[in-house]
Amino acid sequence: MRICVGALVVCLLVSSSVSAYRTLTDEPELAGADGQAIGWTSWPIELAVFEQAGDLVGGPETYAALEAGIAVWDQSACATGSLAAIGRTPSPAQLGDGRNTVQWVHENWSRYGDRDAVAVTETQYQIKAGRYTLIEADILLNGTLAWHPSMLQQLAGVFAHELGHVLGIVHPCEPNGENGAPRCGPQPMSLMHPLYDPRAFALTGDDDEATCFLYPGGQPRQGAEIEEACAVASPGARASQPIAAIAIFACALLTLRRRRSRR
Numbered sequence: 338m339r340i341c342v343g344a345l346v347v348c349l350l351v352s353s354s355v356s357a358y359r360t361l362t363d364e365p366e367l368a369g370a371d372g373q374a375i376g377w378t379s380w381p382i383e384l385a386v387f388e389q390a391g392d393l394v395g396g397p398e399t400y401a402a403l404e405a406g407i408a409v410w411d412q413s414a415c416a417t418g419s420l421a422a423i424g425r426t427p428s429p430a431q432l433g434d435g436r437n438t439v440q441w442v443h444e445n446w447s448r449y450g451d452r453d454a455v456a457v458t459e460t461q462y463q464i465k466a467g468r469y470t471l472i473e474a475d476i477l478l479n480g481t482l483a484w485h486p487s488m489l490q491q492l493a494g495v496f497a498h499e500l501g502h503v504l505g506i507v508h509p510c511e512p513n514g515e516n517g518a519p520r521c522g523p524q525p526m527s528l529m530h531p532l533y534d535p536r537a538f539a540l541t542g543d544d545d546e547a548t549c550f551l552y553p554g555g556q557p558r559q560g561a562e563i564e565e566a567c568a569v570a571s572p573g574a575r576a577s578q579p580i581a582a583i584a585i586f587a588c589a590l591l592t593l594r595r596r597r598s599r600r
């Protein structure tokens with residue numbers, strides 16, 4: 338009987354140690370990664386701000402908020418120095434251009450996210466020889482939304498959340514349990530909670546654990562550098578191949594969008 342109790346205690350301890358954080362590895366659509374951590378293989382991840390007329394917050398203010406968001410992750414256990422703001426860019430965000438861009442979006446927001454989402458981060462990852470690697474991320478701010486002034490003042494917090502997505506962290510829960518995530522409780526669990534809450538702009542232990550899962554030792558993910566350009570297989574060329582075969586033998590670029598809603 339004591340053995341059974343002991344086993345139960347161990348089981349509970351193991352269960353309680355299961356992290357609340359989630360990363361791209363936990364996304365059902367990335368099940369092919371077979372549990373491998375999906376992150377960047379080189380640092381810093383350089384982000385530039387694209388400024389245009391009509392932005393709800395001007396370029397300098399947007400840039401300052403981005404820097405403040407980066408400073409949040411510089412306090413993390415394993416992602417210090419992973420992100421860098423490198424100034425302005427004359428080019429708008431375009432996934433696939435190899436640059437990480439921050440931009441306000443003023444029309445056709447529905448292409449990116451829900452109407453009331455304040456921001457979206459689009460990430461692009463590469464699959465080659467079975468290895469999943471993040472290679473690009475763009476942060477898009479919803480310029481079609483009627484932002485409350487207090488939310489604009491807390492733009493740094495929005496950036497801090499989106500930068501978590503840039504690193505490869507996803508929401509620990511979803512309001513309706515989307516994407517195989519646990520259903521969210523009444524209170525935000527962390528900075529990476531999907532709903533906007535000004536009280537949740539500091540890193541939590543879960544966030545730290547996520548950075549160390551993705552970047553053990555506080556370093557970019559190790560592995561063979563992928564030097565040549567990733568040539569996407571032409572449509573149909575491997576249509577008859579099982580997905581697993583594509584992941585192993587071919588090279589693919591896929592994109593994900595992650596949004597943050599507001600309360």
Ligand SMILES: [Zn+2]
Pocket residue numbers: 498499502508529530531595596597598
């Ligand atoms: Zn989010």
